[in-house]
Amino acid sequence: MENSSIPHKVLQYETFLNETLRGDLQKLTKLRDKCYEEIAQYMQLQNVLERPEISDGKPLKAQVDLGCNFHAQAVITDPSKIFVCVGYGFYVEFTKPEAIVFIKKRTEYLNSNAQKLSKDMVSVRAQIRMVLEGLKELYGIHENLEQK
Template identity: 70%
Template structure:
């Protein structure tokens, strides 16, 4: 049977594995998910600004650059910009009027913001767990501040 002094290095290794393999990985995943949410919000807000500017300019033709794929862009002119296609998720696009698009963007950004806030709370929880494990490691190894 292992004595108390022999069991401490085993506990240290288990805590370090938990810290490095699980907690830090979880924190990284949560950070990437939250960043993706913020990026999506940014794209919807850019679209909102474009729509609002178009409402001021009237219905004159719209010039835009269109991504053809692999970062190849082409100049495009939209003769009738009264309708717009908006990605609603899962690769589906819906044709909206400007007012409908603005209402959708508002609801969508609110939902994504709520998701980002939940992820931020989860990240804080994981950070607290990391701090707890680090304090436990310090105590097991007899280290001081």
């Protein structure tokens, strides 16, 4: 390898590492965190639905998030049916048993998606490590050439 091509290769590897791999890792981390957040919300809803004090026909008091963590008191006159977000901003009206079945299926799907994202993150981390080792080698070669 020529002396002049080594700095060029180092620059290419550093650019690939900083712009591509680290960006991919950050995107995957955000997606996985979003999955875990959605799982937590569904699990919270399931816990509320499985409480014994929620019986059909009795009014229910609840705090409702109006947005930006601004909550208000609400009275649900008929808690026998609820609207559940099924994705992409769509809500479906479910009975309590139907909602629990949907929540279990949705959390299974989200868990498998989070596991896949975690595997992808491990792969990207391995690629980062490999590029760093390659850079170490190139720096070692470059240092050896300068010492001669």
